[in-house]
Amino acid sequence: xGLTKKIxxxxxxRQWTASVALSEILDLINGVNNxxxxxxIQKDLLTSKAITxxxxxxxxxxxxxxxYPPEEQPQRFGNKAFKSWFSWLQENAIGLCTSIFxxxxxxxxxxxxxxxxxxxxxxxxxxxxxxxxxxxxxxxxGHELAFLAFLTCLFKLNILHKQTDxxxxxxxxxxxxxxxxxxxxxxxxxxxxxxxxxxxxGSHGVWCLDDFQFVPxxxxxxxxxGNSQYDPTTIxxxxxxxxxxxxxxxxxCIDYIYQCKTGPFEEHSNTLYGISQVPMWxxxxxxxxxxxxxxxxxxxxxxxxxxxxxxxSFERSNKTVPGSCIGQLGAAGRRIPANAxxxxxxxxxxxxxxxxxxxxxxxx
Numbered sequence: 001x002g003l004t005k006k007i008x009x010x011x012x013x014r015q016w017t018a019s020v021a022l023s024e025i026l027d028l029i030n031g032v033n034n035x036x037x038x039x040x041i042q043k044d045l046l047t048s049k050a051i052t053x054x055x056x057x058x059x060x061x062x063x064x065x066x067x068y069p070p071e072e073q074p075q076r077f078g079n080k081a082f083k084s085w086f087s088w089l090q091e092n093a094i095g096l097c098t099s100i101f102x103x104x105x106x107x108x109x110x111x112x113x114x115x116x117x118x119x120x121x122x123x124x125x126x127x128x129x130x131x132x133x134x135x136x137x138x139x140x141x142g143h144e145l146a147f148l149a150f151l152t153c154l155f156k157l158n159i160l161h162k163q164t165d166x167x168x169x170x171x172x173x174x175x176x177x178x179x180x181x182x183x184x185x186x187x188x189x190x191x192x193x194x195x196x197x198x199x200x201x202g203s204h205g206v207w208c209l210d211d212f213q214f215v216p217x218x219x220x221x222x223x224x225x226g227n228s229q230y231d232p233t234t235i236x237x238x239x240x241x242x243x244x245x246x247x248x249x250x251x252x253c254i255d256y257i258y259q260c261k262t263g264p265f266e267e268h269s270n271t272l273y274g275i276s277q278v279p280m281w282x283x284x285x286x287x288x289x290x291x292x293x294x295x296x297x298x299x300x301x302x303x304x305x306x307x308x309x310x311x312x313s314f315e316r317s318n319k320t321v322p323g324s325c326i327g328q329l330g331a332a333g334r335r336i337p338a339n340a341x342x343x344x345x346x347x348x349x350x351x352x353x354x355x356x357x358x359x360x361x362x363x364x
Contacts (some may be wrong), residue, residue, distance in 0.1 A: 003125045003307035006314040010300040017298060021149070021312035023319060028152045028177070029215060031162060033285070036178040036219050038226040040247045046169055050159050051176040053100045054151075058184045060096060061131070064088055065195055078137035082196035086134035093124035100159060109157055114310050119157055122309040126150035129307065131189060132198055139193055140201025141214050141296045142305050147185055148215065151177060153311045178219045182249060186216060190256060202301055209271050211260070213253060214292050220250025221285040232284050235276035236265040 007016050016022060047055075068085040097120055108115045130147035132139035154160045155173070164172040171179070192198060193212065200211035209217060224230060234240050241254035257269055266273040278284050296302050308314040 003122055003309045005305065006308050007300065007304050007306060013298055013300055013303070015314065015316070016303060016306075018316050019308075019314050020317045021306070021308055021314060022297065023317040024156065024312065025145070025148050025152050028148060028155065028174075029218065029289075031174045032178045032219055033222045033289070035172060035175040036222050039175065039179060039223060041179050041183055041249070042247075045171055045176070045180060047176045047180055048161070048170050048173055049103065050100065050154070050161075051170075051173055051180060053102070054154070054160075054181055055184050057096045057100060057127075058181075058188050061089065062188045062191055064092075065191055070195060070197075077197045077199050079196040080137070082132070082137050082192065082198065083134050085192075085196070086128075086131070089128055089131065093128050094120055097124040097127060100154065104157075104159065111158070112156060112311065114157075118310060119153075122311050123150060123153045123157075125307060125309075126153060129305075130185075131192060133201065136199070136201070137196060138199040138201040139189060139212055140302070141212075142201065142302050143189075144213055144215060145296070145303070145306065149306075149312055151181070156311055178223075178249070182216060182219065183252065186213070186249075186252065186256075209288075209291070209295075210253060210257065210269075214288075214296055216249045216253050218285065218288045218292060220248055220253060221281055221288055223248050224250060224281040225285065227281065232276050232278050232281060236269075236273055238265075 006012065065085060068081045068088065070079040071081045073080060100123075101116075101120065104116075106116050109119055126146050126149045130143055130150055132143055151160070155162060160173040160177075162172075162174055164170070170176075189212070224232075230240065230244075235250070235254060238254075238258050241251040241258065244251040245255040246252070254272075257272075261268040275284055275287070278287065
């Protein structure tokens with residue numbers, strides 16, 4: 001059957017927000033968000049074989065960039081060599097994903113019932129979609145969403161597992177997604193962005209959270225819950241970001257912003273600067289989840305390019321789609337409070353306040 005677009009007009013957003021696909025992707029986001037509370041990124045973490053294989057695929061994609069150096073061209077942005085690298089990925093994606101499936105073998109899947117070929121085709125398609133658009137040579141939160149879809153499919157096929165045996169010596173796969181896989185993915189897409197001068201897809205400029213990413217900020221703020229050394233006021237601090245970027249997703253993102261932008265932080269990253277005024281990391285986390293739902297998942301320009309198949313269906317989910325992890329227990333037993341709607345003065349500019357609505361543009 002292949003993957004197809006289903007969100008063809010803003011009217012389809014309602015079906016999308018009730019779909020199986022979104023429900024299962026949000027389950028992944030919330031699951032990682034709860035597991036990663038107060039946990040640091042560490043280089044010596046023991047992970048499952050499947051997580052290791054996913055990281056090896058991302059590493060192969062990163063190494064392949066060396067084969068396609070930037071071309072000399074008059075345009076400042078959008079180096080056309082990205083198209084060559086992207087073609088390499090299209091040609092090799094099935095082989096790369098097959099390596100992740102190695103322990104399953106080549107037989108069909110029973111739960112969910114799907115043929116091996118169709119499963120590989122759908123998973124590899126999401127992987128291809130996760131690195132940017134080869135026509136516009138841009139990258140945005142829609143591509144990040146495709147990577148979450150890729151990971152969601154691996155959990156649904158039981159290649160990755162949400163539960164870990166109590167006597168296991170490896171960390172839970174959900175936790176590994178936040179502490180191991182996401183940093184590896186960020187390393188890949190940042191290399192692509194800087195090597196090929198990729199443009200932000202539909203960026204709102206100073207009014208957006210970040211030009212390229214969103215979910216690492218959610219998980220990164222969850223990492224900070226319970227941290228007695230750094231409170232949200234440290235978000236704009238360049239020195240802290242440089243020092244702690246290898247331990248915290250949030251500071252990794254802030255450090256990358258400083259590499260890409262110049263000038264006062266409150267000017268080029270106004271929304272993040274506003275978030276730094278929130279008193280508690282729990283409030284930052286719950287507020288970011290609400291913002292992600294409203295500014296990414298419910299925005300037609302972002303999700304119109306999302307693809308659906310047998311693994312991630314456009315059909316209505318039988319369960320309530322979780323809008324956030326509000327009220328759930330974090331990994332350390334700390335309850336993430338239901339306070340997303342209690343901001344007296346929301347630190348996040350609403351979409352009605354942004355000048356970007358008059359600018360148009362395509363965001364993916």
